[in-house]
Amino acid sequence: MEDVDELCAIFDENFGVRFYGHYSLSFDGRTLLRIPHVKMLHLNSLTQAHNTEALAKLEHLHSLHLGIYELENSDILGIETLRSLRELTIISDKKILNLQHFKAYSHLEHLHVGGKVKNLDAIGDLQDLNYLALHSISKLPLHFINRLKKLKHLRILLGGREHIQEIEENEIDHLEICRVRGFHDLTNITSFRALTSLVIEDQIQLNEIRFDREMKALEELSISNCKGLTGLTGMKQLSSMRKLRIFKTAIDFDCFIHQNLPSSLSIVEFATAKSKVDQEIQNSLLKLGFQKWSSSF
Template identity: 80%
Template sequence: MRKIWKKKILINDPVALDRVQIEQDLRDGNQVFVQFSHPDFYGSILEEVDELCARYDENFGVRFYAHYSLSFDCHTLLRVPHVKMLNINSLANAHNTEALAKLEHLRNLHVGIYELENSDILDIETLRSLTELTIMSDKKTLNLQHFKAYTQLEHLHVGGKVKNLDAVGELEDLNYLALHSIGKLPVHFVNRLRKLKHLRILLGGREHIREIEENDIDDLEICRVRGFNDLSNIANFRSITRLVVEDQIQLNEIAFDREMKALEELSISNCKGLSHVTGLKQLPSLRKLRISKTAVDFDGFIHQPLPSSLSTVEFATAKSKVDEEIQQSLLKLGFQLT
């Protein structure tokens, strides 16, 4: 099942809380964050926020961000002990991170601290009950070996400077994984994640992902990975329904040389060295196709055998006159435009 991203409602540095509106926003299926950019805005409202944290599930959260020229004091978190969804991100510095150990109700945590003081922050015992975690470390190398104890984690976005990345393979219930700026560290541990459905590889640098064997991943995204030039093992993603490839200037070809029965959506954009996308006939379920800002020749591309399931096509070159002509050609061929 495709991951559903909920709309986020942000209540910034409030003087008072509109409880009726918060209730309505949550009933409408949104996530609601009360967020604070500076200690001057804490006042006595944090205790009221904690009351709401105790009442609602993890779709109601608290965020601390910015705090420019200050180091965020994590002892502040002790004023919201019932928080279930917590973001402490877009922060340059923070101290007293051990206070996270007191948050026994925490299920969803986002940590983005430029100068993270504790490289073993993941060893905090209460974090082992998390189901969702986003954690980035830009300066200090984050130790991931503690993931062996994270038996409930289903969603992980991790990046920056890390060590023991292979420990991610211990997360048996992981459904969603985003690897952000992890350099050329091998990703063979993905083969041990039998429940993984969503894989995103963002930024960093690597030439390929050939170490990933046959799998049941449903959704694959590769975006702005420096030096990436080889997607020859795409057929190993036998259950994939959606493939997104963006900003890969060294990728010259995407060839579907084996049948991929499940693939429904294919999006390729800003891959300026890409001149060939072949074998689309091998995609009998393909419904939506987007190719934008590549070196693929439209006339040669559109006359290859295409699956009968294909109904929506976008093909753009960023040249307005050429794109107008392409759109007219697509309409004449019976395709819908996005």
């Protein structure tokens, strides 16, 4: 461990240390006292951990990723040395995590938070936040996002909510909504006027996506496994659209492809998971001059 700590002292915050997979034993936080110079720390896939107050001794932390299933301390964010973090991932499945402490996290830029939480609106005080992922957080209102003026990347993963209507016009660049139970309303999508990338996955109750106002910045759109989705309209409003992926939806290909599509669109994938049908669709797309979708997106 002393050798690891020496490397932590030499290298910057891109050099990380990870402890994971302690399924039958509780991880002893005092182990961290042997790497006081660590800057990026991952404690994840842990069932239990004790002596987590040892985090207070890590004065060089830049990035912290906590995934402890039975988190013992619901006020772990109150540890003073964590206030200088720029990147934080924390998910609590058992204890109700108190987010009120975020009011003192003035340097935080990247946050992935999930599980059982209270005082979610305290995230709105993170004025430098540019990345936010909300993981398995159900129904709590999202008005606080309107206070995050530097937010560029928003991901809403799992949990349950019907819509995101609370989010007003913003400068968010990337939006992802994945496997959110009960989600069926995306009528305010044009409030995301600066959006360049939109990803929608596993939303079986979403029936329509309609762009009823111009979205000049949107370049990439990926929709997958939204089996109830029958309508994707207003594509002509997306004057910068380059890449489009539609996979396992109820959208009729012939109706869709004959609507007024943006002239900038050059890469299209449309698939149903039925091999014969998909081959015919692919041939049609190639004849229309569209390129194949790259898996790098």
